[in-house]
Amino acid sequence: MKALITGATGFVGKRLLHRLNEPAVVxxxxxxxxxxxxxxFKVxxxxxxxxNQPAPAEAFDGVDAVFHLAGDPVAEGRWTEEKKRRMRASRVEGTRNLVNTLAQLPKKPRVLVSASAVGYYGDRGDEVxxxxxxxxxxxxxxxxVAWERESHAARHAGIRVVNPRIGIVLGEKGGAISKMLTPFKFGVGSPLGxxxxxxxxxxxxxxxxxMLFAAERDSxxxxxxxxxxxxxxxYEFTKTxxxxxxxxxxMPAPPNFMLKLLIGEFANVLLASQNAVPKRPLDAGFQFQYPTLEPALREILN
Known part of the structure; x- marks a missing residue:
């Protein structure tokens, strides 16, 4: 499978490059x-x-699958009005510009795996x-919603579209774990809210x-x-x-107002609850290597 990746220098993009069976286009x-x-990775x-511009058509020569992971990092920097504009534009306009090019290619990729996020669901308590x-x-x-909608336009060009709604990604040397470790190493780890x-x-x-499983299966x-x-x-995550x-x-949890004072509007994301479960991957036969938290953390940290 010849792949093209946007956002390839990010945490997930690099790990995806490592798993591909041939050099990718970036x-x-x-x-x-x-x-x-x-x-x-010899990309x-x-x-x-x-x-601000369509994706370059020449990059897609011979490409079978497109993994669209690019987007301004949500968890980095305070949510100023400019930050929120970049968060939206990098995803919505970026996806639109990508799909506009895909639709015009004489030989199109088979599949577009276009990232989304569990933020789609908002704050839902313990609702499954x-x-x-x-x-x-x-x-x-x-x-x-807008991000996914733009990707769906590729369907009109005959391209299969998959939207992984990504949760909190745990892994070595990056992702959420790298931001969590400092207070725990000093013995002051605590739940939030x-x-x-x-x-x-x-x-x-x-x-x-x-993502590879989804890209390879036409169903x-x-x-x-x-x-x-x-x-x-x-609470369970913190204890584990x-x-x-x-x-x-x-340590007692910092009051919600203090968390919001320290990091601004992004605090609402940390305090939101999404009891999201992967029904469709499981129904399709995907098998998780790390279905439970403690073995996953031990693999990453030990």
Whole structure:
């Protein structure tokens, strides 16, 4: 399978490159820098300003599958108005510009795996969320709805579209774990808020395997929850991480208002609850290597 990847220099993109059976094509704002950063993978990179121009048609020669992972990082920086504009534009306009090129290719890829996120569901308490659940109307949900809608336009060009709604990605040297470890190493790890909010986590190896699984099977299309089959509450996650690190977790949680004061509007994401389960992957026969949290954390941290 010859693949083209956007967002290839990110945490998930690099792991996907590692798993592919041949060198991939990469679209990047700075192709020369991307080729240098990804030199171990022998990629061929093309320049692309995703928000402002169509993807370069010449990059898709012989490409079977497109993995569209690009987007301004949600968890980095305060959510200023400019930050929120970039979060939306990088995903919505970027996907539109990608699909516009795909639709005009004389020989099109078989499949577009276009990322989305569990933010689609909003804050839902302990409600079990399969892929059939409706979206909410907060900022991230609205971005996810628009993001997926733009990718679906590729269907009119005869391209199969899959939307992994990605949860909290856990893995070595990046992802959510890298942001969580510092307080735990100093013995001040604690739940956030009430600790009752569900955290729809997934090991990065399972996420990459799921994307490849979906790309290779013509029977799979539409949304797939990119989450492990056993979500946990924030309290359970905190206790498990503390146990794996052999660190205490008895510190009281910071008040919600303090968390919002420290990191701004992004605090609402940390306090939101999404009990998302991967019904469609399981129904399709996908087998998770890390279906439960503690073995996943031990593989990453030990």
């Amino acid at each position: 679209l990047s704002r700075n192709a020369a820098k991307a080729e240098k950063t990804l030199s171990a 061929k990179a093309f320049n692309w300003d995703a928000e 969320l399969t892929e059939d659940a409706d979206p909410r109307d907060d900022l991230l949900a609205e971005v996810c 009430t600790g009752k909010q569900y955290m729809p986590w997934i090991h990065i190896n399972d996420l990459v395997s799921l 799979i299309s539409g949304p797939l929850n990119g989450t492990a089959p056993n979500p946990v509450t924030n 991480l503390g146990r794996v690190l052999n660190r205490p977790t008895f």
